[in-house]
Amino acid sequence: MIIRYKEYNSIRTDAKNLKESDKSLFENAKTALIKPSHLLFEKNTNIFLDLIVSNNSFKKNQSYCQINKISFKKRVLKNFFFLKKTNVIKKGVWCIDNWSYGYFHWFTDVIPRLIMANEVDDSYPILLPNSLAKFTFVEESLSIINQKAIFYDSTINNNVEDLLITSHTAHTGNYNKVIIEKVRDLFTINFNTKIAPFRKVFISREKAPRRKISNESAVQEVLLKNEIEIHYFEDYSLQKQIQIIVETSVLIGLHGAGLTNMLFMKKGGTVLEFRNHTDSKNNCYFSLASELDINYYYQLTEGTSKNTYDANVFIDLKNLQVTLNQIQSKY
Numbered sequence: 001m002i003i004r005y006k007e008y009n010s011i012r013t014d015a016k017n018l019k020e021s022d023k024s025l026f027e028n029a030k031t032a033l034i035k036p037s038h039l040l041f042e043k044n045t046n047i048f049l050d051l052i053v054s055n056n057s058f059k060k061n062q063s064y065c066q067i068n069k070i071s072f073k074k075r076v077l078k079n080f081f082f083l084k085k086t087n088v089i090k091k092g093v094w095c096i097d098n099w100s101y102g103y104f105h106w107f108t109d110v111i112p113r114l115i116m117a118n119e120v121d122d123s124y125p126i127l128l129p130n131s132l133a134k135f136t137f138v139e140e141s142l143s144i145i146n147q148k149a150i151f152y153d154s155t156i157n158n159n160v161e162d163l164l165i166t167s168h169t170a171h172t173g174n175y176n177k178v179i180i181e182k183v184r185d186l187f188t189i190n191f192n193t194k195i196a197p198f199r200k201v202f203i204s205r206e207k208a209p210r211r212k213i214s215n216e217s218a219v220q221e222v223l224l225k226n227e228i229e230i231h232y233f234e235d236y237s238l239q240k241q242i243q244i245i246v247e248t249s250v251l252i253g254l255h256g257a258g259l260t261n262m263l264f265m266k267k268g269g270t271v272l273e274f275r276n277h278t279d280s281k282n283n284c285y286f287s288l289a290s291e292l293d294i295n296y297y298y299q300l301t302e303g304t305s306k307n308t309y310d311a312n313v314f315i316d317l318k319n320l321q322v323t324l325n326q327i328q329s330k331y
Contacts (some may be wrong), residue, residue, distance in 0.1 A: 251265060
């Protein structure tokens with residue numbers, strides 16, 4: 001085992017517009033223990049589904065490839081594991097888990113693990129199940145950083161002769177500051193970062209299937225009056241998204257994948273997150289902004305559900321203008 005990054009305690013910077021009455025919403029994210037990050041090499045190891053099988057055991061390496069416990073379905077399927085056809089892979093690096101299929105988790109969980117692996121040995125292609133190939137951001141991001149990949153059939157036994165396994169660099173929703181800054185550097189190095197950011201950008205979720213702003217038309221009117229651009233990032237290539245964000249000084253959005261793009265902002269930028277007013281658990285963007293040295297603002301919204309992932313929200317327009325005034329007084 002190779003310890004790559006040591007354990008430390010992360011202390012987050014408060015929201016710039018934090019109200020005394022809202023402090024409890026951020027309490028669980030004010031500090032976080034970032035555990036040591038490590039790598040290990042294994043020979044003749046098998047991969048089945050999105051699990052690493054070592055010495056006929058799914059349990060030994062479960063922490064490297066599962067956020068949640070192995071499902072009942074997988075416990076049953078493992079009984080048929082050795083009846084499956086075997087494919088041989090010469091070498092590869094393992095950086096994924098069962099949450100790696102989302103844009104946020106890909107950039108904040110998978111890519112940091114890949115960076116750590118490449119710091120030790122960059123000759124290992126990343127191993128990915130075929131199901132990840134359908135996500136354009138996967139192919140585009142790997143192309144931008146010139147990373148080789150092997151997409152494997154997850155329904156059969158894949159024997160990897162030389163496997164480099166990476167630990168998580170932090171529990172999901174938290175970040176190792178050194179590594180997450182390296183993610184920013186890696187993806188923006190080929191863009192013109194000498195120009196001072198000049199854009200003020202709102203990333204809309206209007207085209208998303210869920211978690212929308214119910215009064216978005218009215219919200220957009222306020223934003224446009226404040227010279228804030230409206231963008232639908234699902235219509236853009238990753239390359240274009242990064243270019244826009246590199247040029248962005250103020251990024252605004254509803255809690256969701258779009259805010260992950262603050263990864264490509266310069267230090268000293270500003271993010272405004274619209275938050276479900278009942279949610280004190282989902283602080284991943286507050287924490288990310290702190291680790292990236294980005295000023296974090298928030299506005300609480302009325303959600304249709306306590307579950308942030310399903311809630312549509314209503315934004316108070318007067319409060320929005322107050323928050324925008326606070327932000328724009330800085331520029």
